[in-house]
Structure formats: C-alpha cells, structure tokens
Amino acid sequence: MRPPGKGLGEEKIYFTPNLSHLCCINNPVPVDVITEIIQNCIRGHRDSQSRLYQMYAPGMFVVCQRYARSREDAEDILQEGFIKVFRHISQFRFNGSFEGWMRRIMVNTALQKYRSQTHLHVISDGGDHSNDHFIDEEISMHIGMKELIALIQQLPTAYRVVFNLYVFEGMKHKEIALRMGITEGTSKSNLHDARQQLQKAILRSGEKAKLKVF
Numbered sequence: 178m179r180p181p182g183k184g185l186g187e188e189k190i191y192f193t194p195n196l197s198h199l200c201c202i203n204n205p206v207p208v209d210v211i212t213e214i215i216q217n218c219i220r221g222h223r224d225s226q227s228r229l230y231q232m233y234a235p236g237m238f239v240v241c242q243r244y245a246r247s248r249e250d251a252e253d254i255l256q257e258g259f260i261k262v263f264r265h266i267s268q269f270r271f272n273g274s275f276e277g278w279m280r281r282i283m284v285n286t287a288l289q290k291y292r293s294q295t296h297l298h299v300i301s302d303g304g305d306h307s308n309d310h311f312i313d314e315e316i317s318m319h320i321g322m323k324e325l326i327a328l329i330q331q332l333p334t335a336y337r338v339v340f341n342l343y344v345f346e347g348m349k350h351k352e353i354a355l356r357m358g359i360t361e362g363t364s365k366s367n368l369h370d371a372r373q374q375l376q377k378a379i380l381r382s383g384e385k386a387k388l389k390v391f
Contacts, residue, residue: 206232211275219267226263233276234259237283242326243341244287246334254290258283284346291334292357328378336371343368 214232217225238255245251261282269278329337338357342348343364348356350364357364 212271215266215269215271215275218263230259233279236276237279239322239326240280240283240345241287243329243345244284244291244338246330246337250290254283254287257290258286261286284342288338288356291338324382325375328375328382331378332371332374335367336374339364339367340371340375 214225214229218229234255237258238251241251241254241258242248245254258279262279265282269275329340332340339353342353342356343350350361350368353359353364354361359367
C-alpha cells in the first residue's frame with residue numbers, strides 16, 4: 178500500500194496490485210493493544226491507521242469479495258469501506274467487537290453499491306425449500322472458501338447478495354427484505370435459487386477435477 182499524503186480517512190487508499198501478501202493474523206492482538214491503536218486512529222495518527230489497515234484488510238477483503246462481482250469491485254468496496262471506518266471510528270464505543278463493527282461497515286458499503294441496481298430485485302417462483310439446509314451441508318463439505326467465493330461471484334447480483342446476508346451474516350428473510358426493499362418471498366426464492374446454482378456449479382467443478390485426474 179502506498180502511503181497517501183493525508184490521513185487514511187481523508188483521501189483514497191492505494192492498493193498494491195496483489196493483496197495476497199496481507200496475511201490474516203494467526204495470533205490475536207491483545208485487546209489493550211487494539212484499544213490503543215483505535216484511540217490513536219481517533220487522534221489521527223497515520224502510523225496507527227496504517228497498522229489497523231494491515232491488521233484487518235485481509236479479513237475484510239474476503240468479506241468484500243463475497244459481495245463483489247470481481248476482484249476490482251472488491252477492492253473498490255474495501256477502499257470505500259476503510260474510508261468510512263476512519264471517518265467514523267470515533268463512533269466506536271469499545272463495548273463490542275471492533276472487527277464486527279468494521280465488518281458491518283464493509284457489508285453496508287457493498288449493499289449501497291448494489292442496492293440501486295434494477296436487476297437486484299429478481300423474483301422467482303416459490304418452490305419447495307425444505308431441503309435447503311442439506312444443500313448448505315453439501316456445499317460446505319465439498320469446497321474450500323477460496324473456491325466458494327469464486328462461485329459466489331458468478332451468481333446474479335440478487336442471488337449473491339441474499340445468499341451472503343442469510344448464510345454469512347445470519348440475517349433472517351424479514352430483515353433482508355427490509356434492508357433490500359424486496360419481499361420476504363423474493364428473499365427466500367433468491368436464496369433457494371442461489372443454493373441450487375452453487376450446488377450445480379460444485380458438481381460441475383467436481384466432474385472437471387475427475388477428468389483432470391484421469
């Protein structure tokens with residue numbers, strides 16, 4: 178990341194061409210250290226802003242990738258999200274998870290990017306969704322996170338957003354409907370169709386893998 182001329186909350190965050198050098202933290206940073214870093218960010222200390230970015234960018238980038246259509250879109254969401262983080266970091270009250278607070282900002286940034294798109298409100302006919310939980314188990318058993326993200330990015334925007342909100346954010350259909358301005362029935366149908374598409378994509382990728390082996 179090339180250091181910008183001003184504080185990270187004031188202008189564009191620059192990315193290197195590849196974020197793979199940013200590794201998730203294996204050993205959690207002590208709470209008192211994180212608290213000090215956050216307090217210094219509130220005071221506008223650029224070194225603390227940079228450290229906070231390096232600490233949390235890898236995990237937040239994964240979140241952004243799940244909502245985005247491409248790596249470029251994910252980088253845009255991450256960049257805009259961190260601008261909001263540093264702009265509003267003084268609103269964090271230290272009575273909950275800072276990572277969770279930051280994650281909600283990233284998700285809201287992604288939703289704002291796609292909410293206004295007309296093709297977000299895809300409506301499909303309701304069907305039998307009683308076996309959806311078995312589909313989720315099958316998805317989690319046969320694919321890694323990196324491969325899953327790649328497949329999620331190929332989903333239509335409506336399916337991708339609803340799938341993420343329900344499966345990863347734990348939202349109920351009523352909340353998703355309110356957040357996205359759609360009906361609960363549409364949310365349920367889009368989730369069902371997203372799961373079906375992912376299941377088919379995983380089966381196809383499995384068959385391709387078998388062909389490569391033989």
